Amino acid sequence: MKKAVFLDRDGVINEVLTNRVKFVNKPKDLYFLPGVPEAIKKLNEHFDYIFVVTNQGGVGLGYMKETQLQKIHDYMIAELKKHGAIVDEAVYCPHKPKSGCECRKPNAKLIEDLAGKYNVDVTKSYMVGDTDTDIMAGKKAGTKGVFLGEHDKLADAVFPDLISAVDWIIEDANRA
Known part of the structure; x- marks a missing residue:
């Protein structure tokens, strides 16, 4: 069997709620956080797959259409590829928050x-x-959890950003 890293999108890969961008509703609104392409490229060397798994309630709320979201993901994947970083697939929940669907994280x-x-x-x-x-x-699915931020009691590790987390993820995977 293969091993993978599942990445949330907003706040992990790209800026959201910053001075530059509030929400990513168009490809031009997508700004990578520092070190993200390098981090994904490094993960590519040690994992079979890198996936993006994201809640995108803006679709269900009518702020954007799924075709717009797909353009954003296509742009993101293409821009990462220019840096040698490969995302194998980006999937999303398009439903409104609190819609009760099975696909919205924390499910x-x-x-x-x-x-x-x-x-x-x-x-x-x-x-x-x-x-x-x-x-x-991630825990419900059976993965280890890496939290980017200050503190999360369920996480196996906590780091300020993706580039800081990469070495721990790789070392931990090699120990298993």
Whole structure:
């Protein structure tokens, strides 16, 4: 079986709620956080897959259409590829917050579906996020959780940003 890193998008890969951008509703609104392309490229060397798993309630709330969201993800993947960083697939929950769907994190359906599709061993994989719902989704799916921020009681590790977390993820995966 394969191993993967599942990454949340907003706040992990790109800026959100910053001076430069409030929400990413168009490709031109997507700004990578410092060190993200380098971090993903380094993860590519040690993991079979890198996935983006994101709640995008703005679709369900009518702030953007799914076609716009797909353009944002296509742009993100293409820009990362220019830096030698490969994201194998980006999946999302388009439903409104509190809609009760199975795919919205903290539920694990997006992660479980990718794991099934790509033959991923979730016990050797990681979910990286900046909210407790990201960590809860990973735990429900069976992954280890890496929280980007100050503190999360469910996380296996906490770091300020993705580039800081990469070495720990790689070392921990090699220990398993």
